[in-house]
Amino acid sequence: MNKPFVEGALRRVGTATLAAARLGSLPSVRFSPAGGGLFGRIALLLVAAVLASQAFTLWLTVRQREDLLAEQLYAQVVDTLADLEGMLDTIPRDDRTAFLGSYNRPGLPQLLPLDAARRFAFNAQVPRLGMQLAGRLAANLSEPVEVRWRQVGERRELWLAVQVVDARYWLVMPLGRFLGPPLSPTLIASAVVAFVALLAAFALAWRVTRPLSKLADASRELGAGGTPAPIEPAGPREIRAFTAQFNRMVAHLDVAASERRLMLAGLSHDLRTPLTRLKLTLELQPDNPDRPDMLADIDELSRIVNQFIDFARSEEGGRMEPVTLAELADSVVARFVRGGLAVRFEREAEPELLADALALERMLSNLIDNARRYGATPITVTLAEGAGMAELTVHDRGRGIPPGAREAALAPFERLAPQRGHDGGSGLGLAIVSRVVQQHGGMLLFIDPPQGGFAIRVRLPLGRAPSPPALSSS
DSSP: OOHHHHHHHHHHHHGGGHHHHGGGGSOOOOOOSSTTSHHHHHHHHHHHHHHHHHHHHHHHHHHHHHHHHHHHHHHHHHHHHHHHHHHHTTSOGGGHHHHHHHHOOTTSOEEEEGGGGGGSOOOSSOOHHHHHHHHHHHHHHTSOOEEEEEEETTEEEEEEEEEETTEEEEEEEEOTTTSOSOSHHHHHHHHHHHHHHHHHHHHHHHHHHHHHHHHHHHHHHHHTTOOOOOOOOOSSHHHHHHHHHHHHHHHHHHHHHHHHHHHHHHHHHHHHHHHHHHHHHHHHSOOOTTHHHHHHHHHHHHHHHHHHHHHHHHTSOOOOEEEEHHHHHHHHHHHHHHTTOOEEEEEOOOOEEEEOHHHHHHHHHHHHHHHHHHSOSOEEEEEEEETTEEEEEEEESSOOOOGGGHHHHTSTTOOOGGGTTTSSOOSOHHHHHHHHHHHTTOEEEEEOOTTSSEEEEEEEESSOOOSOOEEEEO
């Protein structure tokens, strides 16, 4: 019997399952409507763009209106000064006061002597429109132009100190028609447009991110070992193409998993029969020095075949039913005790959960068997309950798994270097445990107890949880 050759053949067949089996260890991606998700970021970007465009439009409207009013006011001031200079130039100096008395009318431009400003109170600040007008006049007249602003109720006047013919006067310009209507209608219209644009922005963000959220949910289900239903392609062209490709990938993985399970089951069944026949033949042979070693080799190969069968079965979700975890653990521990292993069971709680009883039994058996192979006795199995979770801990007195190798120890067909090729295993023990924990929405933790030794703790929800599992060390 060439045991290494048979074992190597089994390993080569098993490595075909490695890529798909590791899907459960992929990090999950969640698209949430919170600010940190894609929906929130797209919505925030669109909101910022809409508000910025509205603010720029309002600013541009106000500036253009002010520039237009300033141009109109400047043209009227220039025309008024030209008319007054033409008229005053033909009137004797002593008759100008009487002329201005008849010329000045309320609500129209007026020309007043400089001392007229003493009879009125002016505002401390002049509008920007008046300052612009004074600056432009000073530049064109090549002389300074004093400007004042007076507002009493609805009456608003701009006073400009200008030179007319051979004297200085106050040119009083009423600004009622130059200040224009209030901005309230423009602000209301802008707010309505912004609101409609924001609704459209949120609708667009939802349309883009909704298909991605469905893909994220499906990828989490795929990573947890399930087979998600096909997703209806929706959204932009690129996302529809991505969704169709994802559906094809899921279908191919499902077909590959089915073929892999069929191949493993058939291979394991085909190998079990000749191994049983070889063992029976050796037991019937006369005693010889090689007989114990050959029987041990056959037993090791049988254990490898059984691990392949267990690994293939762990890919299939079993029937969920109420399980009393204390009774299940007590039964598994009693079986190892009957086999002569120094293991005891400490029951601190009586949790019940919805689970696959056969899968949990297989999980606990692998944990105890790993502790027996790679740890040291005595082994303690503890069952407790806390925070809505059942906690099953297997503690041995060995050195445990180094922190840097713990994640690799969960991968299928991976074994630590000191045990490689000498323990009769196939590197599937902890991989089966990890897969069962995933299927039950639990957590797998590596623990270094303060009292020494090494422990692996499995936390299972008392109600079946679909969330992906977590791996941590403490």
